[in-house]
Amino acid sequence: MAQIVIKAKNLSKSYNGFNSVNGIDFEVESSQCFGFLGPNGAGKTTTMKMIYCLSPITEGELKIYDMTPEKCAAKIKSIIGVVPQDNNLDPQLTVGENLVIYARFFGLPPNLYKPRIKELISFMELDKKMDSPIRELSGGMKRRLVILRALLHNPRILILDEPTTGLDPQVRHLIWEKLRELKSSGVTMLLTTHYLEEASQLCDQLVIMDKGRILMAGNPHKLVAEHLSKYVMELSLNGNLCADQFRFDRPKCYTEVYGSRCYVYSDSEQFLSLTAEEFNLESKLIRNSTLEDLFLKLTGRGLSQ
Amino acid sequence: MIEIHVPGFFQRVFSIFLRHQKCYCKHLFSNGFPPFVEPIVFLAAIGIGLGRHIDNIAGMKYSQFVASGLVASTAMFTATFELTYGTYVRMEFENIYDSILSTPISIFDAFLGEILWAGAKGFFFSSAVLLVISLLGFVNSPFCVFAPFIGGATAVIYGALALIITSWVKDINTFNFYITGCCTPMFFLSGIILPINELPIIFQKISYFIPLTHSVNIIRSLLLGSFSYSVFYDIIFLAVFMPLCVSLAILCIKKRLIV
The missing domain is CATH 3.40.50.300 (P-loop containing nucleotide triphosphate hydrolases)
Structure with a gap:
């Protein structure tokens, strides 16, 4: 030991x-x-x-x-x-x-x-x-x-x-x-x-x-691995898109919104791609979730000072 | 259990002393210029210039009277500047103490080393002034070789006093109050320019509590080779005042730096 x-x-x-x-x-x-x-x-x-x-x-x-x-x-x-x-x-x-x-x-x-x-x-x-x-x-x-x-x-x-x-x-x-x-x-x-x-x-x-x-x-x-889903999709919210659309009826994913940015977490990359297609999202980024995502989730994305 | 080597107390204090000595000696010519030239300028302006209008004072020429005082005052000023502006810059602008205190050096080691360095500088400055005034013929006694040691002790006391002030100031400009408001009056009240017994009675009383007064008395006796019993009291004053000042100074700076 x-x-x-x-x-x-x-x-x-x-x-x-x-x-x-x-x-x-x-x-x-x-x-x-x-x-x-x-x-x-x-x-x-x-x-x-x-x-x-x-x-x-x-x-x-x-x-x-x-x-x-x-x-x-x-x-x-x-x-x-x-x-x-x-x-x-x-x-x-x-x-x-x-x-x-x-x-x-x-x-x-x-x-x-x-x-x-x-x-x-x-x-x-x-x-x-x-x-x-x-x-x-x-x-x-x-x-x-x-x-x-x-x-x-x-x-x-x-x-x-x-x-x-x-x-x-x-x-x-x-x-x-x-x-x-x-x-x-x-x-x-x-x-x-x-x-x-x-x-x-x-x-x-x-x-x-x-x-x-x-x-x-x-x-x-x-x-x-323990606290976050495997993948995250980052996208910008604009006039045609509302964060509630993602929250609604999608038990497989978890959504966070900060200002005009939205983060959709899921264990299935395919699910995120399909969602992106469904909403016709062009400026999206699907990547592995990182320690930074966990850090920001815990400590907040806004400034505390 | 792991084996750990910790440097001894003297080694720790001496390492700080060496750091300051190294920095000082890098510009030895420019740093060593003032103690040699200042007494010449001062004596030319005050001693010789004004001295022509004054007969003997305390049984000696006025220029000789002033010259003996300068051996002590130079030590006071060099130690004061070292542990006010010098220490403040190292502490607030250069962050030197953060790096020193992350080694086995404690705050006591660091500032004892610093005060001793001020003492060494005082010794050097007093020696330089002594050399100059000897060449000008103002020294009568072989006892003068002990004068730089009194200069060193004076510098230790004034270094410690300066450190007490430094532990308290929040802005470098605050030192103006101490230097102009305290050190300059001490210079004029310590019997360098005028004999103490010719001062108004209130100032005579104040002057007794000024360490520089006692240093000037001892040094003047050493330079002239004439001693009275009062020198004994002067020595006791410095010997008691010195450890008190040093302990208080380290306590104050510890309070500031260790939070």
């Missing part, structure tokens, strides 16, 4: 009377990629900050390798690598200097950090940037550097807070590739993301959070 690395029980955090995290329970096994999904303000980053001991917990229990943040913060932080939401690199230093200074924070001696930096800088394909100032790096390079920095001390747990937000697809795929390599090397990863594709690609287990609570937990593919 896999070892439980992180265990949270009734974990809560409140700031100035506002409950940012509201009694959540989860367990992360070693070498797993565990995802935290949720809209902005769901409490994902706060949960991460409690795990890497930056934010004290208000209530409940949190254990990392059987250590509690209150008593063993330095020990816990020594085995965690953090990739925060913002690239908080030291702008006054070069790429190489950033890495050396950061390695020293972990007490690594030069005979350990020098070969490690050399190895990681080629792993992240930043070899040529060693002497560049931070301001000369592109957004993607900065992100890769922050991930590299988090790996310097060979962490057992890697926390990735929205690792690919704001990056172009090439860089995103490159980072996913590197993260998969890390996962196969046995690093336990915690990932928060808005990209549902990212979660489907990388996570073994995930929780969907909203307003500080966990709405659903499980394997991403199983969750979609």
